[in-house]
Amino acid sequence: MSGKKTNKTKIRNALIVIGVIAVAVFIAYLLLFMPMNSMPSWMENLRTAFFGSAFYLDFENNFITDKRYMYIVKGLGVTFEVTFFAVLLGIVLGVIVALVRSSYDTLKEELKGGFGKAILFFFYKLCGVYLTVIRGTPVVVQLMIIYFVIFASSNNKILVAVLAFGINSGAYVAEIIRGGIMSVDKGQFEAGRSLGFGYVRTMAFIIIPQAFKTVLPALANEFIVLIKETSVSGYVGLQELTKGGDIIRSRTYSAFMPLIAVAVIYLVIVMFFSWLVSLLERRLKNSER
Amino acid sequence: MSADNNVIISVTDLKKHYNDGEVKALDGVTTDIKKGEVVVVIGPSGSGKSTFLRSLNLLERPTSGTITFEGTDITSPSTDINKLRQDMGMVFQHFNLFPHLTILRNMTIAPMKLHGLSKEEAEKKAMELLERVGLKDRASAYPSQLSGGQKQRIAIVRALAMDPQVMLFDEPTSALDPEMVGEVLDVMKVLAKAGMTMVCVTHEMGFAREVATRVIFMDCGRIIEENTPEGIFDHPQNERLQSFLKKVL
Numbered sequence A: 001m002s003g004k005k006t007n008k009t010k011i012r013n014a015l016i017v018i019g020v021i022a023v024a025v026f027i028a029y030l031l032l033f034m035p036m037n038s039m040p041s042w043m044e045n046l047r048t049a050f051f052g053s054a055f056y057l058d059f060e061n062n063f064i065t066d067k068r069y070m071y072i073v074k075g076l077g078v079t080f081e082v083t084f085f086a087v088l089l090g091i092v093l094g095v096i097v098a099l100v101r102s103s104y105d106t107l108k109e110e111l112k113g114g115f116g117k118a119i120l121f122f123f124y125k126l127c128g129v130y131l132t133v134i135r136g137t138p139v140v141v142q143l144m145i146i147y148f149v150i151f152a153s154s155n156n157k158i159l160v161a162v163l164a165f166g167i168n169s170g171a172y173v174a175e176i177i178r179g180g181i182m183s184v185d186k187g188q189f190e191a192g193r194s195l196g197f198g199y200v201r202t203m204a205f206i207i208i209p210q211a212f213k214t215v216l217p218a219l220a221n222e223f224i225v226l227i228k229e230t231s232v233s234g235y236v237g238l239q240e241l242t243k244g245g246d247i248i249r250s251r252t253y254s255a256f257m258p259l260i261a262v263a264v265i266y267l268v269i270v271m272f273f274s275w276l277v278s279l280l281e282r283r284l285k286n287s288e289r
Numbered sequence B: 001m002s003a004d005n006n007v008i009i010s011v012t013d014l015k016k017h018y019n020d021g022e023v024k025a026l027d028g029v030t031t032d033i034k035k036g037e038v039v040v041v042i043g044p045s046g047s048g049k050s051t052f053l054r055s056l057n058l059l060e061r062p063t064s065g066t067i068t069f070e071g072t073d074i075t076s077p078s079t080d081i082n083k084l085r086q087d088m089g090m091v092f093q094h095f096n097l098f099p100h101l102t103i104l105r106n107m108t109i110a111p112m113k114l115h116g117l118s119k120e121e122a123e124k125k126a127m128e129l130l131e132r133v134g135l136k137d138r139a140s141a142y143p144s145q146l147s148g149g150q151k152q153r154i155a156i157v158r159a160l161a162m163d164p165q166v167m168l169f170d171e172p173t174s175a176l177d178p179e180m181v182g183e184v185l186d187v188m189k190v191l192a193k194a195g196m197t198m199v200c201v202t203h204e205m206g207f208a209r210e211v212a213t214r215v216i217f218m219d220c221g222r223i224i225e226e227n228t229p230e231g232i233f234d235h236p237q238n239e240r241l242q243s244f245l246k247k248v249l
């Protein structure tokens, strides 16, 4: 109850911040950009000073000339696209790997030898290798291997990035989900089995839904982590946000504006999604049943 | 003995060892449970009561020995344990209701998915059962919104919704506040009177005396003494049983 109130307060505070920023932007627009037939002389002076300032000229050179801001806009779109699909791939892989790993642990007694156990053991080991290799090597190296070695003949950079970051993320998601599965009380599993549900259905109807709820914030965090991680995609020539800023830098030979702009955009996105995650966390805590 | 067609569960020389035989949770248990019997299992903590009960539906895999249920050896690898468990309801000390599902859904999920009941059929049945335990108005609540006694009554009818042949209870009132024990025992008494076959681990000696057709006293993984409630409580033979009763009564 009190938690819900806090969530409301959080949303209200956020709206206040957004409101203040909007007002500031609006005032800046009034003072500097709004077309006027006649304006007071102090405003005219202000505009002359602003548009003649080194700051504005630098800004114009980096973002306005040749529509250079499009590098940022398009790059941001690519960043979101890659992150979104990589997270999806990561969750699918992560759930599969987590299920294989934890089902082997639970079923190794129930399956007394036989073909089924051998297959499960094979996948269990395979998943172990996957986790070790992916978590033991830098994501940039994985990205470059996928692009230059595995997909040497293809030029679909977005696909390569989605694969690389998805496969990478899957290893971390797997551990998150496995933790979630283990956090569900053992009695839940026994209750499901005692009703007559098999292993798979007990997982699907009873364990996974509960595990998912506890790991949802962690999964959302994975999205935030990935947004930043995809910034190394420039290594394979993918023009996402960071690369977009870097291209501008290489055109204008001025580093400050484009790179700071890129950093600010990441920061705002990360802060926004972190804020959403905190709302989600609170909500889940409240509905704890 | 197993020729007696009233026997529903037959246990022969059941052993369950942990840590390569270091811990003998069950050390050769042999008994038959007949249709309509209410068997109450008593004994000190760690004597193997839970292990015995949980072996009956194979939540624990016995190390050796056999268990037959309605004539089929359930310990053989070819038995479909999921099918078998549908006929044995189990009630746990800590209720183990599914917290992410409503009470109604807790009770309908297994009949729908496993017996193929339609939603309407399953819900109708669930509502009848809820009515019987006086919790019809809580159908759409979530488990966290119920008291312990209410949770355990729901856990009992959740198991009953599968129309089991046998009901297994593992200390169903041990996690309850004292004032809630009665309401759960009442449900169990009604069930016993209605002829349900029950195996019940409990420390409620009053319940055992009133409802049990037979009481089993276990210690150190063995059945030390089994008899009618009068025999166990009024004329205990074994001295371990005598000292156990002195402590609990």
Ligand SMILES: Nc1ncnc2c1ncn2[C@@H]1O[C@H](COP(=O)(O)OP(=O)(O)O)[C@@H](O)[C@H]1O
Residues within 6 Å of the ligand: B018, B019, B023, B024, B025, B043, B044, B045, B046, B047, B048, B049, B050, B051, B052
């Ligand atoms: N998973 C396990 N590993 C090792 N020992 C166990 C395990 N489960 C039970 N035991 C031991 O088996 C014995 C019987 O346990 P249990 O059946 O739970 O007793 P009760 O229900 O009568 O209190 C105890 O000594 C207990 O410590």
Ligand SMILES: [Mg+2]
Residues within 6 Å of the ligand: B049, B050, B051, B171
């Ligand atoms: Mg016990």
